[in-house]
Amino acid sequence: xxxxASATNHTPPKPPGLRExxxxxxxxxxxxxxxxxFIDQGxxxxxxxxxxxxxxxxxxxxxxxxGTKEDIVLAGLEGNGQQVTEALAARPDEExxxxxxxxxxxxxxxxxxxxxERALSFLRLLQQTPSLRARHLEKQLLWQEQxxxxxxxxxxxxxxxxxxxxxxxxxxxxxxxxxxxxxGWVACEGAVPLADVLDQAMGALTE
Numbered sequence: 001x002x003x004x005a006s007a008t009n010h011t012p013p014k015p016p017g018l019r020e021x022x023x024x025x026x027x028x029x030x031x032x033x034x035x036x037x038f039i040d041q042g043x044x045x046x047x048x049x050x051x052x053x054x055x056x057x058x059x060x061x062x063x064x065x066x067g068t069k070e071d072i073v074l075a076g077l078e079g080n081g082q083q084v085t086e087a088l089a090a091r092p093d094e095e096x097x098x099x100x101x102x103x104x105x106x107x108x109x110x111x112x113x114x115x116x117e118r119a120l121s122f123l124r125l126l127q128q129t130p131s132l133r134a135r136h137l138e139k140q141l142l143w144q145e146q147x148x149x150x151x152x153x154x155x156x157x158x159x160x161x162x163x164x165x166x167x168x169x170x171x172x173x174x175x176x177x178x179x180x181x182x183x184g185w186v187a188c189e190g191a192v193p194l195a196d197v198l199d200q201a202m203g204a205l206t207e
Contacts, residue, residue, distance in 0.1 A: 027065050027075060030055045034072040039121045043073070043129040070135040073125070077136065081143035083107045088150050097154045097167075101147075101174040102202050108178070109195045116190050123186050140175050147171045177201040 033054045037046045048069055052062040066072045088104035095103070112119035126132050152167035181198040188197075 023065070026057075030057070030062065030065060031072055031075050034069075035122065035125075038073065038125055043069075043125060043132060068135075070132055073122075073132055074135055074139060077139045078142065080108060080111075081139070081146055084143065085146040085150065088147055093154070097151050097170055098174070098202070098206065100154065101151070101170065102198070104147075105174075105178060105198060106195070109198065112185075112194050119194075120186060120190050123182050127183060127186060140179075144168070144171050144175060173205060174202065177205065 030051065034046070034051045037050060037054065046069075048062055049059055051069075051072065052059045055062070057065075066075065084104050084107055087107045088100055091100040091103055126136055148167045148171050151170050152164075155166055157164045157167055178198065178201075181194065181201040184197045184201070185192070185194045
């Protein structure tokens, strides 16, 4: 390979342009406004029109940034899934898959630890609103698709054996433990650290 070809292959990704940065800023501001309204008034009693007015947008503009009202609440979950996937890939190769999954979730534990009251309010809203729970489960299926290849690699599952269910089973079980831990954390109002509740949930499957 020539030096020029090597340089081309290692060109850093182009940073987001002004338009993309502005869009991300507006989305973050709308999400902040919407979460405040949802927590204060309840999800079903808060209208898209109210969110748009509070955020200084028209209703049409609001839905150019978000497809549904549920998406406003769950906007950050795709990014969280990517963060967990990257953390999983960064774990030592010699680590057992289940341990690697647990440690990858530390990304989410840290986010919740930085702002526990906000995290509790968000999770409480999520758990009490059926439409949000359903949309959240859809997004977690995307997380699962992202994480399974790394666990399959660690299990040395051959690509020629797509019927091997072990990687998918481990990731699905880990995500179910994450949900159970979130419910437990909300139930105790954060009195027990989320990391400890998650350790209990995932540890139950190794006893």
